[in-house]
Amino acid sequence: MATAPAMPASMPAPASLAPGLTQEEAARRLAALGPNEPAPRQRFAGIWQVGQQLSSPLVVILVLASLVSAFLGEPVNALIILVIVGLSLTLSLVQTWRSGRAAARLSAIITLTATVQRDGVWREIPRREVVPGDVIRLAAGDLVPADARLLAAQDLHVQQAALTGESLPVEKRAVPSAPVDSGNPAARPDLVLLGTSVISGSAIAVVTATGPRTAFGDIAARLAARPPVTAFEHGTRQFGLFIGRTVLFLVLFVLLVNLAAHRPPLDSLLFAVALAVGLTPEFLPMIVTVTLTQGAVHMARRQVIVKHLEAIQNFGALDVLCSDKTGTLTSGVMTLDQALDAHGHPDVRALEYARLNSACETGISSPLDAAILAGGQVDPARYPKHGEIPFDFERRCLSVIIETAGQRLLITKGAPESVLARCATLLAGDTPQPLPPDDEPTSPAAIYRALSAQGYRVLAVAYRLVAPQPAYTVADEQDLTLVGFVTFFDEPRPDAAAALAALQRDGVRVTILTGDNELVARHVCAQVGLPDARLVLGTDLDRISDAALGAVAEATTVFARVSPAQKNRIIVALQRRGHVVGFLGDGINDAPSLYAADVGISVADGVDIAKDAADLILLERGLRVLHEGILEGRKAFGNVMKYLLMGTSSNFGNMVSMAGATLLLPFLPLLPTQILLNNFLYDLAQVTIPTDAVDEQWIQQPRRWDIALIRRFMLGIGPLSSLYDFLTFFVLLRLFHASEPAFHTGWFVESLATQTLVIFVIRTLGRPWRSRPSRPLTLTTLLIVAVGIGLPFTPLGATLGFLPLPVAYFVFLALATGTYLLLVELVKARVLGHLLAAPGQ
Numbered sequence: 158m159a160t161a162p163a164m165p166a167s168m169p170a171p172a173s174l175a176p177g178l179t180q181e182e183a184a185r186r187l188a189a190l191g192p193n194e195p196a197p198r199q200r201f202a203g204i205w206q207v208g209q210q211l212s213s214p215l216v217v218i219l220v221l222a223s224l225v226s227a228f229l230g231e232p233v234n235a236l237i238i239l240v241i242v243g244l245s246l247t248l249s250l251v252q253t254w255r256s257g258r259a260a261a262r263l264s265a266i267i268t269l270t271a272t273v274q275r276d277g278v279w280r281e282i283p284r285r286e287v288v289p290g291d292v293i294r295l296a297a298g299d300l301v302p303a304d305a306r307l308l309a310a311q312d313l314h315v316q317q318a319a320l321t322g323e324s325l326p327v328e329k330r331a332v333p334s335a336p337v338d339s340g341n342p343a344a345r346p347d348l349v350l351l352g353t354s355v356i357s358g359s360a361i362a363v364v365t366a367t368g369p370r371t372a373f374g375d376i377a378a379r380l381a382a383r384p385p386v387t388a389f390e391h392g393t394r395q396f397g398l399f400i401g402r403t404v405l406f407l408v409l410f411v412l413l414v415n416l417a418a419h420r421p422p423l424d425s426l427l428f429a430v431a432l433a434v435g436l437t438p439e440f441l442p443m444i445v446t447v448t449l450t451q452g453a454v455h456m457a458r459r460q461v462i463v464k465h466l467e468a469i470q471n472f473g474a475l476d477v478l479c480s481d482k483t484g485t486l487t488s489g490v491m492t493l494d495q496a497l498d499a500h501g502h503p504d505v506r507a508l509e510y511a512r513l514n515s516a517c518e519t520g521i522s523s524p525l526d527a528a529i530l531a532g533g534q535v536d537p538a539r540y541p542k543h544g545e546i547p548f549d550f551e552r553r554c555l556s557v558i559i560e561t562a563g564q565r566l567l568i569t570k571g572a573p574e575s576v577l578a579r580c581a582t583l584l585a586g587d588t589p590q591p592l593p594p595d596d597e598p599t600s601p602a603a604i605y606r607a608l609s610a611q612g613y614r615v616l617a618v619a620y621r622l623v624a625p626q627p628a629y630t631v632a633d634e635q636d637l638t639l640v641g642f643v644t645f646f647d648e649p650r651p652d653a654a655a656a657l658a659a660l661q662r663d664g665v666r667v668t669i670l671t672g673d674n675e676l677v678a679r680h681v682c683a684q685v686g687l688p689d690a691r692l693v694l695g696t697d698l699d700r701i702s703d704a705a706l707g708a709v710a711e712a713t714t715v716f717a718r719v720s721p722a723q724k725n726r727i728i729v730a731l732q733r734r735g736h737v738v739g740f741l742g743d744g745i746n747d748a749p750s751l752y753a754a755d756v757g758i759s760v761a762d763g764v765d766i767a768k769d770a771a772d773l774i775l776l777e778r779g780l781r782v783l784h785e786g787i788l789e790g791r792k793a794f795g796n797v798m799k800y801l802l803m804g805t806s807s808n809f810g811n812m813v814s815m816a817g818a819t820l821l822l823p824f825l826p827l828l829p830t831q832i833l834l835n836n837f838l839y840d841l842a843q844v845t846i847p848t849d850a851v852d853e854q855w856i857q858q859p860r861r862w863d864i865a866l867i868r869r870f871m872l873g874i875g876p877l878s879s880l881y882d883f884l885t886f887f888v889l890l891r892l893f894h895a896s897e898p899a900f901h902t903g904w905f906v907e908s909l910a911t912q913t914l915v916i917f918v919i920r921t922l923g924r925p926w927r928s929r930p931s932r933p934l935t936l937t938t939l940l941i942v943a944v945g946i947g948l949p950f951t952p953l954g955a956t957l958g959f960l961p962l963p964v965a966y967f968v969f970l971a972l973a974t975g976t977y978l979l980l981v982e983l984v985k986a987r988v989l990g991h992l993l994a995a996p997g998q
Contacts, residue, residue, distance in 0.1 A: 177274030177292040186288035193287045193303055193367035269765055271302035291364045296519075297357050298744075298764030301349045304342070304371045305362035307331040311519045312545040313358035317343055317350070326356040326549075342372050354748070354766045357547035359519045414819045428829050444800045448847040452793030460776040461786035462761075468772035470797075471756045472739070473790030476859040477731050478660065479668045479724070479750070480741035482678065483524075484760065484778045486657075486669070486685050487647040491524040493532060494613060498641040499583035501604040506584070507641030508532070510618045514570040517542050517557040525616060528645055544629040551720060553672070554579075558629050567623045569634055573605040573642065574674070576617035583639040592639070601639055609676035612684070614645040653685040656780035664858040665787060667780070668714060668731075670724045675717040688714055695719040698726065706730040724750045737859065741775075741783065743767050758783065788856050795851035795860065799920050800843055805871040806919070807839075807912030810878025817879070818886065824897045826886075828958050831901055835909055835945075842913050842941040845933040852922045866989075873988045874915075874981055881911060881977045888969055902949045902959040907970055909945035911977050913938055918981050922989055925982065 178186075269284045274292040284302045287293070293305060301315070307329060314326040332347040342348050349355075349362055351371040366372075408429045415425035446466070453463040463469060483489050496511075498504035508529070515526040516535035540559040548555035554571025569576055582589035583601060595602035601617075608615050619637035623629065650656075660667055667687065671678050675692055682688070693709060695718040701709055707730040716727060724740075728750055731738045740747070740754035743763030751757030751770035759771035760778055768774060775782055818826035827835070882904070889895040889903045916938055921928035930938075946967070949959035 177277065178288070178290050180275050183275060183286075183288050183291065186290065187286060190288060190370075191368055192285040194285055194369075269300065269302075269769060272299075287364060287367055289364050289367055293362055293364060295349065295355050295360045295362065297355050297359070298766060299355045300765040300769055301351055301353045301355065303364045303368075304348065304350050304366040305364045307347045307349060307360055307362045310360040311358050312547050313349075313360045314356045314547055315349055315353050316356050317353045329360070331360075357519075357549075358545075411816050411819055414816075415825075418819075420825070424825065424829070428825055428832070444843065444846065445797055447844075448793050448796045448800075451847045452789050455792075456773075456786050456789045459785040459789065460782045461789070462774040462776060463772070464774065465772050468756055469790045470794045471737060471790075472773065472787055473792075473794045473856075474737040474859045474861045475739045475756055475787060475790075476664055477666050477668060477736045478739045478741065478783070479670050479728055479731075479754070480780075482669050482671050482673070482681050483647060484743065485650075485741060485780050485783075486653045486681055486687070487649050489524065489647065489778055491528040491614065491645045491647055493528040494644045494646045496641065496643050497604070499585070499601050499604075499639045500599060501607075501642075504641050507618050507643055510568050510620060510640050511570050511616065511643045513540060513559060514555065514557050514568045514618070517559055518545060518548075518555055525614070525645060529643065543625070546629055546631055546634060552631065552634075554634070556629070556634055558623060565623050565625055567621050567629070567633060567637075569619045569637055570616055572672075572674075573601075573615050573617040576619050576637070577601060577605070577639065579634050580619050580637045580639045581635075582637075584641070589638045601642075605642065606676060608642065608644055609674050610680060612646070612677060612680035614647060614673065614677060616643045616645075617641075618643060647681075649681060649684045650779055652779060652781045656784055657685060657687055659784050660780060660787075663784070663788070663856070665784075668710070668716070668727070670716045670719050670727060672719060673717060675715075678715050678717040682715055691715075692717060695723050698723050703730060707734040710734075711736075721747070721749060725753050728753050737861070791856040791860055792851040793847075795855045796846050796849055798860075799849070799916070800846050801867055802870050802919050803843060803912075803916055805867055806874035807878055807915055808836075809871045809875035811882065811908050811912060813875060814879045814882035814886075817883070821886075822900075824900075826904060827901055831905055831957060831959075834957065835905055838909060838941050838945060839913055842938045843916070845931065845937045846916075846920075848931040848933045849920060850928070850931060852928065854922050870985075870988050873984050874919075877977070877980055877984060878911065881973055882908065884973065888966075893963070893966060896960075898958055898960045899962070902954075902962055903966060905959065906945055906949070906962065907973065910942050910970060910974050913942055913945075914974060915978060915981055918978050918985060925978075 270281045271284045271287050271291075272279055272294040273282055273287060274280075274294075275282075279294060284300075287302050289303075291303075292308070293302060295301065295313070307313070308331055310330050313329045315329050316326050328346070329349055330346050332345075342350060348365075349360070351367075412425055412429040415428060416422065449466040449469050452469050453466060456463055456469070493508075495503060496505055496508035498507065511529050512533060512535055515529045517537060517540065518526070540561055542557060542559050543565055544558040546556040548571070552571070553575045554569055556567055556569040558565055558567050560566070569579065577592075577595075580592055583592055584590075593600045597603065605615055605617070618640045620640060621637045623633055657667055669678065669682065669687070675694060679692065691713045692715045693713050695716065698706070698716075698719065703726065706726060710727050710730050711734060716723070719727070724747075728738050728740055732753075732755065737755045739756040739758055740750045741758040741760075742748075742751055743760045744767060747759075747763075748766045748770040751759065751767060756773065757771040758773045758775060759767040760775045761768075763771075773786065775786075815826050815832075885904055885907045886900075889900050893899070893903070895903060916934070917930060918925050920930060920934075948954045948957070950961050954960075
């Protein structure tokens with residue numbers, strides 16, 4: 158990135174404006190006023206989580222039921238209920254707390270910073286540590302870290318859309334005599350506000366307000382209170398509604414049957430509530446959080462930092478990736494190649510003029526500026542600066558006005574087509590001559606096209622003498638004299654072709670959105686093996702309606718000469734066609750597209766605006782890292798789906814069996830406390846699902862929420878589970894002539910064994926014996942089954958209402974469990990077989 162002069166001659170030195178704070182004074186103010194966070198982090202987050210869990214309707218009913226049991230003289234039952242509820246809450250909170258700590262450690266890696274003057278020295282500090290009175294330094298690409306009053310500004314333009322809705326940047330300047338309060342702070346020319354970003358120029362300012370006391374504080378608090386709903390959250394809500402309807406039907410049915418059979422009302426209520434708990438995947442939020450956090454940790458090891466956990470699922474569902482070619486297809490390191498005159502002959506003057514422009518500009522610094530200045534610096538004191546016309550992405554050029562030999566010289570540098578359109582003459586030797594027509598083989602336009610076709614990045618440089626005046630505008634960029642061209646080369650990344658092929662193989666189509674011309678884009682795409690049979694120019698997009706753009710975008714690999722607004726249109730058009738779209742960008746102009754995409758992706762060395770707008774940050778550039786992150790996202794969602802398929806199928810079968818048993822048996826098939834214990838042990842076995850591996854078949858295609866798939870699986874496996882439950886009923890009553898406690902014990906053990914061990918079948922799309930589960934999942938599953946089998950032989954078992962079972966029953970249990978798992982494997986192949994060859998939609 159270009160190293161602009163630390164302080165242009167026209168801007169006073171910071172020491173003469175304000176001394177800044179000492180570190181001790183800043184620490185005192187931070188302690189008194191709190192961190193610079195517009196929407197403060199929730200305090201006592203653990204207590205808030207406990208409150209949320211305790212406010213669950215099922216938990217409230219269970220606690221009330223236990224109190225009623227104690228009041229009616231059944232303290233043992235009351236205690237058992239409270240212990241099981243307490244253990245479930247504790248386990249969930251501990252796992253969620255650990256996941257929160259891991260997520261916080263990852264977030265700390267990408268903390269935004271601000272440049273402040275402390276103890277007379279400029280230093281980078283976390284943005285949350287900025288306090289009122291700090292003197293800050295701003296440059297193009299920075300997010301304004303707090304509300305501040307300008308002490309000095311050079312060609313400063315700020316984007317205030319987040320506060321005012323204005324689409325165009327606003328010029329800001331220092332006004333020493335500005336009133337203390339003049340109404341709307343965004344309208345004041347001497348104030349810059351938190352939530353805005355610097356588009357061009359530089360400034361020094363003193364902070365006037367931080368955190369909730371800023372103009373953006375109230376807006377940020379409202380945004381934090383109502384975050385946008387992600388696709389993952391929408392899927393979770395759909396699943397919750399589906400489970401809720403099923404639970405309500407079964408609970409009401411069982412409660413009415415028990416009351417009609419004149420069973421005790423309290424037992425009937427407890428039984429119905431226990432049924433609801435058994436069918437409800439109450440550990441789902443914890444499993445999701447732990448799984449996504451573990452996915453985030455794995456992605457961090459692959460140089461991808463996750464800012465929002467929910468983005469992991471969207472990352473795994475991503476099927477179209479929109480990206481610039483620089484830094485993804487190419488290395489992103491610009492190397493200065495040659496300087497040419499207007500006729501294409503070597504001429505150092507083009508580089509000298511370009512170097513003056515790059516050294517004196519205070520707006521957007523780019524890798525091209527860095528390459529220009531790497532070969533030699535310019536002393537700004539020799540060329541007093543009298544103005545600057547900042548770069549913008551529509552004009553695609555930048556001008557500075559300097560003084561040399563007693564004359565004012567306007568030097569323009571930018572995209573050749575933009576600069577040539579502003580030129581009237583070209584420099585031939587030392588004499589300006591009229592520009593030839595563009596269609597002549599030796600014209601500057603033809604030379605520029607030839608260079609682009611060879612893959613060079615080209616800048617044109619032009620000048621004109623201007624009269625002294627207070628300020629200069631875009632209108633002064635006319636009748637220029639073309640000096641020549643400066644060319645650069647950006648080597649293709651050695652891993653780009655392999656990464657593109659891997660993404661294509663795994664169901665992700667890459668679409669290039671570049672501001673470069675079509676000749677450069679074609680050359681680079683050809684080098685990395687990306688087909689460009691359908692290339693569309695930004696000028697063509699203006700003639701395409703939004704409705705038609707979706708079809709065009711699906712059939713197009715490369716969009717060239719596109720503006721930021723056009724990038725945004727392309728992303729939205731693809732989303733309307735049902736695609737999950739990711740956008741990779743790192744520049745000032747990329748923030749709108751990063752916000753619009755389903756997954757915004759930036760890089761660690763991108764500008765603050767881009768990193769703030771992104772959901773994911775790549776610590777290393779390149780499509781290879783991004784591809785690995787996508788696969789981790791799919792793995793995380795795959796483990797969430799294992800829990801959902803397990804819970805909905807096994808639990809549904811058991812609950813249907815229990816509902817049916819209430820019609821056939823003269824007693825409750827299981828006591829309420831036994832149902833709760835069964836559910837707790839079963840859920841405990843699933844806590845280690847996030848550690849499990851995921852099938853290669855699963856991660857080879859984008860995956861999304863599919864409620865229909867969950868319903869099919871539930872209705873396919875659930876009745877099979879019920880069939881074995883009723884077989885167990887028959888064996889217990891007819892062969893073993895079991896008493897009520899023996900029946901409870903036998904079914905408890907069979908139910909826990911079958912619904913827990915079935916994870917070894919459900920966890921893989923293929924044959925279970927060909928896919929090895931993780932060691933933690935294997936150990937916890939087998940341990941829980943062992944606990945269930947051994948519990949009736951312990952003193953605690955008697956307290957819970959269990960009896961020791963004969964050896965013959967365990968022979969039946971082994972045969973029943975083995976055949977059940979075999980039948981589940983056969984049914985699973987029919988229900989999930991299509992996932993082996995087709996993407997999950």
